[in-house]
Amino acid sequence: xxxxxxxxxxxxxxxxxxxxxxxxxxxxxxxxxxxxxxxxxxxxxxxxxxxxxxxxxxxxxxxxxxxxxxxxxxxxxxxxxxxxxxxxxxxxxxxxxxxxxxxxxxxxxxxxxxxxxxxxxxxxxxxxxxxxxxxxxxxxxxxxxxxxxxxxxxxxxxxxxxxxxxxxxxxxxxxxxxxxxxxxxxxxxxxxxxxxxxxxxxxxxxxxxxxxxxxxxxxxxxxxxxxxxxxxxxxxxxxxxxxxxxxxxxxxxxxxxxxxxxxxxxxxxxxxxxxxxxxxxxxxxxxxxxxxxxxxxxxxxxxxxxxxxxxxxxxxxxxxxxxx
Amino acid sequence: xxxxxxxxxxxxxxxxxxxxxxxxxxxxxxxxxxxxxxxxxxxxxxxxxxxxxxxxxxxxxxxxxxxxxxxxxxxxxxxxxxxxxxxxxxxxxxxxxxxxxxxxxxxxxxxxxxxxxxxxxxxxxxxxxxxxxxxxxxxxxxxxxxxxxxxxxxxxxxxxxxxxxxxxxxxxxxxxxxxxxxxxxxxxxxxxxxxxxxxxxxxxxxxxxxxxxxxxxxxxxxxxxxxxxxxxxxxxxxxxxxxxxxxxxxxxxxxxxxxxxxxxxxxxxxxxxxxxxxxxxxxxxxxxxxxxxxxxxxxxxxxxxxxxxxxxxxxxxxxxxxxxxxxxxxxxxxxxxxxxxxxxxxxxxxxxxxxxx
Numbered sequence: 001x002x003x004x005x006x007x008x009x010x011x012x013x014x015x016x017x018x019x020x021x022x023x024x025x026x027x028x029x030x031x032x033x034x035x036x037x038x039x040x041x042x043x044x045x046x047x048x049x050x051x052x053x054x055x056x057x058x059x060x061x062x063x064x065x066x067x068x069x070x071x072x073x074x075x076x077x078x079x080x081x082x083x084x085x086x087x088x089x090x091x092x093x094x095x096x097x098x099x100x101x102x103x104x105x106x107x108x109x110x111x112x113x114x115x116x117x118x119x120x121x122x123x124x125x126x127x128x129x130x131x132x133x134x135x136x137x138x139x140x141x142x143x144x145x146x147x148x149x150x151x152x153x154x155x156x157x158x159x160x161x162x163x164x165x166x167x168x169x170x171x172x173x174x175x176x177x178x179x180x181x182x183x184x185x186x187x188x189x190x191x192x193x194x195x196x197x198x199x200x201x202x203x204x205x206x207x208x209x210x211x212x213x214x215x216x217x218x219x220x221x222x223x224x225x226x227x228x229x230x231x232x233x234x235x236x237x238x239x240x241x242x243x244x245x246x247x248x249x250x251x252x253x254x255x256x257x258x259x260x261x262x263x264x265x266x267x268x269x270x271x272x273x274x275x276x277x278x279x280x281x282x283x284x285x286x287x288x289x290x291x292x293x294x295x296x297x298x299x300x301x302x303x304x305x306x307x308x309x310x311x312x313x314x315x316x317x318x319x320x321x322x323x324x
Numbered sequence: 325x326x327x328x329x330x331x332x333x334x335x336x337x338x339x340x341x342x343x344x345x346x347x348x349x350x351x352x353x354x355x356x357x358x359x360x361x362x363x364x365x366x367x368x369x370x371x372x373x374x375x376x377x378x379x380x381x382x383x384x385x386x387x388x389x390x391x392x393x394x395x396x397x398x399x400x401x402x403x404x405x406x407x408x409x410x411x412x413x414x415x416x417x418x419x420x421x422x423x424x425x426x427x428x429x430x431x432x433x434x435x436x437x438x439x440x441x442x443x444x445x446x447x448x449x450x451x452x453x454x455x456x457x458x459x460x461x462x463x464x465x466x467x468x469x470x471x472x473x474x475x476x477x478x479x480x481x482x483x484x485x486x487x488x489x490x491x492x493x494x495x496x497x498x499x500x501x502x503x504x505x506x507x508x509x510x511x512x513x514x515x516x517x518x519x520x521x522x523x524x525x526x527x528x529x530x531x532x533x534x535x536x537x538x539x540x541x542x543x544x545x546x547x548x549x550x551x552x553x554x555x556x557x558x559x560x561x562x563x564x565x566x567x568x569x570x571x572x573x574x575x576x577x578x579x580x581x582x583x584x585x586x587x588x589x590x591x592x593x594x595x596x597x598x599x600x601x602x603x604x605x606x607x608x609x610x611x612x613x614x615x616x617x618x619x620x621x622x623x624x625x626x627x628x629x630x631x632x633x634x635x636x637x638x639x640x641x642x643x644x645x646x647x648x649x650x651x652x653x654x655x656x657x658x659x660x661x662x663x664x665x666x667x668x669x670x671x672x673x674x675x676x677x678x679x680x681x
Contacts, residue, residue: 040528141618155619156391185390185555187616190599194615212529215601219608238605256533257603258562263581266540267562269533273498 001069002206003029003052003174008066010047010230012277013059019277021047023230024066029174029206034197036209036221036238038253042274044230045210049176052208053093054083071173089119092167094196096179098159102151108135108162109147115169134165138195157188161195168199174206181216193220214257218242223310226250229275229285232304236311246313246322248290284314292317338381338416338516344549345379345402345435345517350411352397356624369624371397373573374411376650379517384543384550386564386581388557388596392620393570395553396440399521402551403437404428415517433463436515440522442502446494452505453490456480459512466513479508482545483538500531507538511546519551524559536563557600561585569593572631573623575650579665587662589653589672592632598677612677630670638671646670 010022022044029035039045050056052068054075068075070091075083095101103111112134113127122130128147135143138161151159160180167175177196181189197220200207211217217224217238224241226234226249234247245251255268272289275281281288287297296316304312307322315321338344353368372394379385389395400406402413404420412419420431436459439445446455456476460467467475477487483504494502503523510518520539524532536559543550554560560567561581568578569592577590588594595614602611616635621627630648633639653672656664663674 040530157619185620186557186599187390187595188619189601190613190615191617193601194613213601214529214603218603218605219601221605242603242605253529254603256530258536258558263562266537267533269537270530271534273500273531274528 001028002031002033002071003208004067004069005048005052006067006069008048008051008068009064010044010051010056010061011064012061014278017278020280021061021230021277022051023280025227025230025232027225027232027235029208031173031206032201032204034200034207034209034220034222036211036217036224037227038211038214038217038224039227040212040274042229042277043227045227046178047230048227049093049178049208049210053091053176054080054087055093088115088172089170090172091174091176092170092172094160094163094167094175094177094180096182098156098163098183099151101163102159104151107148107150108154112162112166112169115166119170130169131165134169135162137168137199138162138165140165156184157192160184160188160192164192164196164199168203171203172205174208175200176208176210178210179212180209182211182213189216196220214253226253229280230277231285231314232312233286233314234312235304236307236313240308240311244322246307246311246318247315248292248317248321249286251321252289284316292320340382341380343378344381344416345551346412346414346417347378347398347402348376348412348414350375350398350401350413351409352394352401352406353409367624370573370626371623372401372408373623373626375570375573375575377568377575377578379549379551380565381516381549382543382547383566384552384564386560386567387551387553387570387575388555388560388567389570390555390596390620392572392623394573394623395570396521398570399437399519399551399553402517402519403435404432405437429463433466433513434515435517435519436510436513438503438506438510438518438520438523441526442499442506443526445506446502448494451491451493452476452480452485452497455494455505456508456512459509463513475512476508479511482511482542483508484534498531499527500534503527503535504538507535507542511542514546515548517549517551519553521553522555523552525554525556532559539563557585557597569596572620572626574631574668575666576632576669577665577667578650579667583662583665586676587665587674588677589656589663589665589667589674590632590669591636591638591671593667594675594677595635614677630668632669638669640671642670 005027008022008025012019012021025048037045109128109131112131116122116127116130132143132147140161181192221238223237225232228249234250252270270289275285283298283300284302287293302314302316304314305318307313307318352372353370355365356367357363358366387395401408408421413421415431453476456479457472460472480487485504524535552563564581567581567584568575571592577593595616598614618635621634627634629645630643633643648668648670650666650668652664653667
């Protein structure tokens with residue numbers, strides 16, 4: 001097991017009260033495996049990733065419970081300098097917005113090269129050569145000439161490639177990609193996702209893909225964890241979940257995608273709004289929006305029921321959901 | 325709500341299907357200048373470079389394209405937020421680009437816009453009632469002062485918000501609710517045409533469907549014609565009667581939704597459709613993907629001839645020399661095939677890229 005997150009809890013202390021962003025999340029990622037974490041804004045998918053990377057803003061954030069086992073070590077027990085050795089070298093992150101994640105006043109070559117001078121103690125000249133090699137690898141044309149250019153001189157898709165080059169630089173075992181293609185156009189998104197999938201296969205890295213796009217997930221993921229209000233509501237291998245979701249929220253998401261045979265009809269829409277994280281409804285957090293909600297859903301938080309050896313659903317009525 | 329729908333438009337209705345908006349040769353160039361004191365024009369960003377289309381009464385025309393293709397600039401010109409460099413926008417047969425003063429104001433009442441970002445398009449210091457009622461300040465003939473509050477509450481009801489929220493501020497609403505406020509503002513003057521520029525792009529998936537359904541039901545209730553601009557191809561297909569595909573300032577292909585999605589003939593449309601991820605893991609292995617190389621060229625430096633040729637796998641010498649016209653390609657002119665629709669390509673051929681269900 002490459003990574004195992006166990007019962008993670010994260011909260012944010014704000015002026016208005018405590019926001020419970022992550023409320024007991026567990027998932028695992030194997031070598032060479034792609035886990036897609038699917039959820040809407042505020043579902044806690046990015047906060048979980050930040051906790052794994054150790055880049056959560058503390059305060060206002062606070063990890064109040066759980067373990068993050070990476071290659072057997074609990075990252076939450078490590079000191080900051082121990083984590084720094086892992087971050088970048090063993091696990092790396094690709095962010096959504098490449099323009100604001102890159103330093104505008106440093107050339108891209110210097111930013112990629114910095115990883116080698118800091119982690120590997122290379123000279124600046126060698127690091128620059130490495131940067132050119134990596135830019136070639138992520139297929140940036142004329143890498144040799146462009147290594148001295150600045151982020152604003154690259155297009156959105158090219159900037160995202162530079163982010164990927166930086167993430168791959170030290171050949172990490174785990175990559176966390178937080179909405180890596182959300183800011184890109186579809187034709188460029190296709191290029192970037194293909195590149196990422198190819199490099200992942202080649203280097204046998206674990207990949208956590210955080211996204212809200214059900215299409216991207218279907219294209220690349222091995223398994224899926226669906227998050228809602230800081231909890232995982234369903235996990236399953238990718239093929240099974242699209243065929244027959246076992247949680248009403250997943251089902252609603254899948255049904256709200258416009259389909260050909262529904263042209264001219266009303267789209268299925270999940271009613272209501274995602275909950276405020278300061279006042280998560282008691283019981284199942286989805287119950288006010290759920291068409292199947294009963295008294296038990298309003299009273300007790302549903303545990304993750306075992307649907308099959310590889311599937312879990314946090315719904316008291318997963319059988320009914322699965323059947324119809 | 326019922327009497328709101330019954331209120332007549334400003335002018336006599338256009339029969340269903342007749343053109344209400346005709347756009348021809350629409351151009352918007354932004355000059356690039358050099359020098360501080362004596363500004364010398366050294367070029368132009370050709371954001372929109374010759375766009376033609378017709379919008380029928382009661383119809384929804386979808387416009388798709390990637391960022392920088394000029395689709396939003398077209399929208400802004402339709403509602404007169406930008407003045408075109410050249411070309412005509414005929415509303416009910418009258419060219420509105422030439423109008424000014426009172427005549428322009430009267431026309432603007434009938435063409436309203438819904439913006440993309442519900443977080444920045446609502447003034448945070450105004451209450452919802454003031455935001456939705458502001459159009460009445462500019463066009464007082466639509467609603468006398470004493471009547472406005474009731475009208476705003478009716479509008480809130482129409483878009484599915486509680487009319488009691490009239491005194492709240494935008495920050496008290498979620499993204500989807502804010503977009504409903506934006507839609508209510510767009511409806512306030514009872515326009516005939518609504519130009520919606522990426523109205524659901526900023527919203528969560530579960531909320532997108534709610535807003536799309538709202539737009540759909542309002543169209544029937546208020547007899548609206550929509551220009552619906554978006555980059556999400558599946559949503560555009562769901563809501564549109566006809567679809568135009570834009571690339572670098574021009575429409576490269578236009579037709580009914582079936583013609584564009586099932587029988588695309590322009591290579592760019594085919595690449596765009598094939599790049600859209602399909603929410604079905606079974607399709608992963610047996611679908612053909614056209615992955616384009618490179619990026620969209622800069623609109624300040626548009627390639628000669630066909631503007632798509634630098635990324636096109638079919639490009640030949642002719643493409644660099646001759647600008648392909650947006651017309652039914654010669655090969656499809658005879659007979660009655662769904663491929664018979666306007667496509668600006670010298671080598672147009674049919675290729676099915678969307679998997680059948």
